[in-house]
Amino acid sequence: MSDSMKLSTPGFDPQALSQAQAGNLKNKGPNIKDVGKAAQEFEAVFLSQMLGQMWQGVEADDTFGGGEAENTWRGMMVEEYGKQIAKAGGVGIADDVKAAMIRMQEQEQGKGSK
Numbered sequence: 001m002s003d004s005m006k007l008s009t010p011g012f013d014p015q016a017l018s019q020a021q022a023g024n025l026k027n028k029g030p031n032i033k034d035v036g037k038a039a040q041e042f043e044a045v046f047l048s049q050m051l052g053q054m055w056q057g058v059e060a061d062d063t064f065g066g067g068e069a070e071n072t073w074r075g076m077m078v079e080e081y082g083k084q085i086a087k088a089g090g091v092g093i094a095d096d097v098k099a100a101m102i103r104m105q106e107q108e109q110g111k112g113s114k
Helices: 003-008 013-023 032-055 067-087 094-112
Strands: none
Touching: 032 067, 032 094
């Protein structure tokens, strides 16, 4: 995703993301790697759901095995597609989720210091 797209995404806070990447968060909660992993997993689940809808109307083809076995394993295939797309950079959802999680941690930290 280009920087211009990130800056125009509603709710995206590039400053919070850059602070987190630089390790400037004072929060003693989950580290930035954990936050990034959780955001990527969220995007993978979202993408799997979207891909599942796409594959819902596609019938199994006998040319490549088809039948009930293909229908049985299709859900796992779609789930893995979602994981691989997210791992390869996804569609940008993980960046927004990560930034939102960082903001929430900072807000919680601010409440605890009052």
